Amino acid sequence: xxxxxxxxxxxxxxxxPETNRYGGxxxxxxxxxxxxxxxxxxxxxxxxPLGRKLMIEACGxxxxxxxxxxxxxHWDHIQGFPFFAPVFVPGNKLTVxxxxxxxxxxxxxxxxQMNPHFSPxxxxxxxxxxxxxxxxNGMAKDPSFDCAGVRVSARLNPHGATQALAYRFEExxxxxxxxxxxxxxxxxxxxxxxxxxxxxxxxIHDCTYSPEDCxxxxxxxxxxxxxxxxxxxDARVKKLVMFHYDQDYTDDILDGLAERTxxxxxxxxxxxxxxxxxxxxxxxxx
Ligand SMILES: [Zn+2]
Numbered sequence: 001x002x003x004x005x006x007x008x009x010x011x012x013x014x015x016x017p018e019t020n021r022y023g024g025x026x027x028x029x030x031x032x033x034x035x036x037x038x039x040x041x042x043x044x045x046x047x048x049p050l051g052r053k054l055m056i057e058a059c060g061x062x063x064x065x066x067x068x069x070x071x072x073x074h075w076d077h078i079q080g081f082p083f084f085a086p087v088f089v090p091g092n093k094l095t096v097x098x099x100x101x102x103x104x105x106x107x108x109x110x111x112x113q114m115n116p117h118f119s120p121x122x123x124x125x126x127x128x129x130x131x132x133x134x135x136x137n138g139m140a141k142d143p144s145f146d147c148a149g150v151r152v153s154a155r156l157n158p159h160g161a162t163q164a165l166a167y168r169f170e171e172x173x174x175x176x177x178x179x180x181x182x183x184x185x186x187x188x189x190x191x192x193x194x195x196x197x198x199x200x201x202x203x204i205h206d207c208t209y210s211p212e213d214c215x216x217x218x219x220x221x222x223x224x225x226x227x228x229x230x231x232x233x234d235a236r237v238k239k240l241v242m243f244h245y246d247q248d249y250t251d252d253i254l255d256g257l258a259e260r261t262x263x264x265x266x267x268x269x270x271x272x273x274x275x276x277x278x279x280x281x282x283x284x285x286x
Pocket of ligand 1: 010011027074076077181244
């Protein structure tokens, strides 16, 4: 699997000279499996430049296929969807996995942002591509299913007043976990979520805040870098990838948070864990 970051911000895009190095787009990751299948994790504004790139490939000819995995439906995870160029091309086939008790409930949520009050597109039915919606039950006894030869598992994390799905993608012996927008209770993640993270080669984790900023914004349901370091050590992952930065953090602030996260990992006994601060354009090979 190769994972390429197209958007690493939380909440709202943060363009400008002070965020150029890490990038200002909201959450979006392109995952390429060994067989060449295309997975996209979350559809923040990073999906817009990703869509442009895909249009040069099969998606531009109406022969594209992709599986989209949504963690939840906050703006920064779906706002790129109506601007993702492959959705307008007849022949393209997109399967959207996301939280919801039913596919019609998931469809209703995605249709919400197409409402004429918010968008000139009116409805997903105006899009040219074939779009299938699959609701993912993050509470199921067995949360796993197969997708293009990859074992996908999903579990719900608390996220303020709502919940967000964390995903584990396993191909062969390699495992990548995506856990953004996670506001754990004081005891940390649930046993089911701990099992989802366990031993992952790569854990892409919510690092929205510094511990100080997180302390007075707990109700928003995000993780601090200290929360991320703690779960990475507990889950014995090989690599922790910082992700979903607060929109007000400049590149220089993020450099400082990455250094601090390294120290937090070392202090917790996680000195063997490799640390990467995600930025737009970065590709990780598993
Ligand atoms: Zn978010």
